[in-house]
Amino acid sequence: MTGPGSLAQRQEALVRALVAGGPVPSGFDPQAVAAAGEVCRHKRDAHAGSVRPRPAWWSRLARLRRR
Incomplete structure (x- = not known):
């Protein structure tokens, strides 16, 4: 795959x-x-x-990506 953005952004x-x-x-x-x-x-x-989906998942991913 080619294109702009870092590997983390593409993933x-x-x-x-x-x-x-x-x-x-x-x-x-x-x-x-x-x-x-x-x-x-x-x-x-x-x-x-029966566990509800966690809407904060994407924000946690974003925090991890910034590390």
Whole structure:
């Protein structure tokens, strides 16, 4: 994958596309990302059980990325 941004920014964009419905980063096959995202979301939901999703996850990721 080529394009602007640091590796961390490109990885974050891919994760957003996989689990949060974000746009597919350039250089990736949209159909493959959609299929992998469906699997990721299913696993996340299956393992979460009755635990509510944590909306603060992205802010924690951003804090880690700044380190």
